[in-house]
Amino acid sequence: xxxxxxxxxxxxxxxxxxxxxxxxxxxxxxxxxxxxxxxxxxxxxxxxxxxxxxxxxxxxxxxxxxxxxxxxxxxxxxxxxxxxxxxxxxxxxxxxxxxxxxxxxxxxxxxxxxxxxxxxxxxxxxxxxxxxxxxxxxxxxxxxxxxxxxxxxxxxxxxxxxxxxxxxxxxxxxxxxxxxxxxxxxxxxxxxxxxxxxxxxxxxxxxxxxxxxxxxxxxxxxxxxxxxxxxxxxxxxxxxxxxxxxxxxxxxxxxxxxxxxxxxxxxxxxxxxxxxxxxxxxxxxxxxxxxxx
Amino acid sequence: xxxxxxxxxxxxxxxxxxxxxxxxxxxxxxxxxxxxxxxxxxxxxxxxxxxxxxxxxxxxxxxxxxxxxxxxxxxxxxxxxxxxxxxx
Numbered sequence: 001x002x003x004x005x006x007x008x009x010x011x012x013x014x015x016x017x018x019x020x021x022x023x024x025x026x027x028x029x030x031x032x033x034x035x036x037x038x039x040x041x042x043x044x045x046x047x048x049x050x051x052x053x054x055x056x057x058x059x060x061x062x063x064x065x066x067x068x069x070x071x072x073x074x075x076x077x078x079x080x081x082x083x084x085x086x087x088x089x090x091x092x093x094x095x096x097x098x099x100x101x102x103x104x105x106x107x108x109x110x111x112x113x114x115x116x117x118x119x120x121x122x123x124x125x126x127x128x129x130x131x132x133x134x135x136x137x138x139x140x141x142x143x144x145x146x147x148x149x150x151x152x153x154x155x156x157x158x159x160x161x162x163x164x165x166x167x168x169x170x171x172x173x174x175x176x177x178x179x180x181x182x183x184x185x186x187x188x189x190x191x192x193x194x195x196x197x198x199x200x201x202x203x204x205x206x207x208x209x210x211x212x213x214x215x216x217x218x219x220x221x222x223x224x225x226x227x228x229x230x231x232x233x234x235x236x237x238x239x240x241x242x243x244x245x246x247x248x249x250x251x252x253x254x255x256x257x258x259x260x261x262x263x264x265x266x267x268x269x270x271x272x273x274x275x276x277x278x279x280x281x282x283x284x285x286x287x288x289x290x291x292x293x
Numbered sequence: 294x295x296x297x298x299x300x301x302x303x304x305x306x307x308x309x310x311x312x313x314x315x316x317x318x319x320x321x322x323x324x325x326x327x328x329x330x331x332x333x334x335x336x337x338x339x340x341x342x343x344x345x346x347x348x349x350x351x352x353x354x355x356x357x358x359x360x361x362x363x364x365x366x367x368x369x370x371x372x373x374x375x376x377x378x379x380x381x
Contacts (some may be wrong), residue, residue, distance in 0.1 A: 184359065214309060217330060219361030237328075240314070267326065270313040271306055278315050280297045282325045283366065 008048050015087050017044060020084065027058070028088030032111055037150060039080035045207065046073065052212030055188050056082055058089040061150045063215065065091055066176045066238055067190045068246045069157035074192050074208055076105070079112060079155065081210070093145045093155035094175075094286070097134040098122040115154070126165055141175060148185050158242060166194075169243050169250040177235040181226045186215035191214055191245025211245040240267040329362040 014202045014206040020040045056065060062074050067078065095114040100120070110115070118135050122128050136143065144154045159170040182186045193209040216238060219230075236252055243250035249266050270279050305311050314326040333353045344351065 041375060042368075217309075217362070218359070219328065219330065259350065265316065265323070266317050267314050267316050270301070270315055273303065273306075275313075275315055276301055276306060278322055279301050279313050279325050282315070282322050283297045 003149060019043065020044065023084055023087075025084065025088040027086070028083075028090075033088060035108065036080055036083050036109055039076060040084045043073075043077035043080060047077055048207035048209045050081065050085075050210045050212070052190075052214075053085055055212050055215060056086065056091070056153075058086050060188075060215070061089070062151050062153045062185055063174050064148070064180055064185060064187045065153060065155040065190060066158050066187050066242055066250065067155065068192055068242050069159045069162055070164065070192055070194050070246075071208075072162055075099075075157065076108065077208065078210060082155075083112075090154045091155045092144070094140060094144070094157070096120055097131060098127065100134060101130065115140055115147070141179065144175070144179055145183060148179065148183050154179070158239065165248070167248060169239060169246070169248045171252075172235065172239050172250070174231055174235045177231055177238055178226055180216075180218045180238075181230060181234055182224060184218055186217045188215055189213040189241040189245055190239060191242055191247065193246055213241055213245050215243060236237065236267060241269055244268050244271065325366050327364045329364075331360060332362045 020037055025036055028036070046122070056063070065082075067074075068073070075093075075095065079091060080093055081087070090113055093112065093114050094117050095109055097116045097118045098120065100109050100116060116134050116136065117140050118131055122131065147154050156173075156176045158172040158176060160173045161170070163170050176187055179185070190210060191211045193211065195206045218234060232252075236250075239250040243266070252265055268275070270276055301313055305313060310330045312328045312330075315322065316324040316326060321368070332355070334355050337351060337355070342351075
């Protein structure tokens with residue numbers, strides 16, 4: 001799948017060691033400043049080009065950053081790089097509670113003020129005895145909403161778990177679309193790309209590429225009551241855009257379940273001249289007025 | 294063909310207020326979607342709509358709410374169109 005970035009997007013090459021150490025991080029304390037630098041240094045060589053950073057600048061807060069999830073390391077590296085770029089301004093990422101059991105990671109998540117999700121079980125199951133320690137009074141959506149309404153941005157790995165499939169996205173969770181429709185706050189889609197070797201498996205520790213797209217503004221008026229149909233359409237639009245950015249296909253679960261085995265529906269935003277030519281070809285073949293529905 | 298070209302000028306690809314989507318089924322192009330965010334009131338005037346309920350203030354409604362106009366067209370090719378049928 002070809003990707004053309006928005007004109008005018010600012011690209012950021014792999015950060016140099018000096019750049020990581022010298023970049024000003026004014027929006028956080030000294031300890032957190034060095035935590036961010038430390039993580040960015042850890043990720044040195046593991047993060048390649050970052051495109052579209054201007055979309056996640058602090059001036060655009062609040063937004064919902066929606067990403068795909070291909071490897072575990074990106075859950076630490078991507079937030080660290082983004083926070084470095086944002087001068088220490090946090091994006092509150094959702095993260096599974098069981099990662100907080102890992103020494104060091106727990107500290108990082110606490111300092112990054114992640115939104116802890118307690119839906120999954122721990123492995124080994126005996127660790128589930130610790131789960132009540134991480135369950136909070138407010139739901140994940142309520143805590144996310146509170147951040148957004150307070151002007152703070154939220155980050156969500158839409159697929160909900162690591163997806164090592166190089167070609168397809170998982171169907172994804174609708175939380176980002178729900179929050180966006182309810183609050184009227186835009187979603188910033190982002191795709192994390194891994195180099196693809198011929199064998200189909202990822203190259204261990206190969207540099208990630210991060211491609212951040214233009215904001216997707218919710219199409220319907222803000223309402224506390226979100227219609228399921230609106231949610232599905234908005235979720236599909238978001239997943240399709242994330243798919244375009246990360247180079248994977250997204251297939252609507254409902255559609256794929258009712259289609260022939262060899263047919264797959266995808267929706268992709270037209271972003272380059274090749275796409276535009278395709279739109280024109282389809283328009284030429286179209287029966288005017290017949291709605292896709 | 295030139296009229297169709299005018300439907301989606303190249304600058305549309307970079308605009309924030311309009312988005313075109315290509316829908317495919319497998320390898321087949323199946324249709325297109327166009328989403329127009331915050332359409333101008335002038336556009337609705339151009340449609341020549343007859344308002345059945347005079348109490349409905351279209352201009353006010355458009356200004357007070359966040360509107361997106363979604364249009365979809367399906368390819369007429371039968372081999373593609375048939376795939377839209379649910380599995381028996």
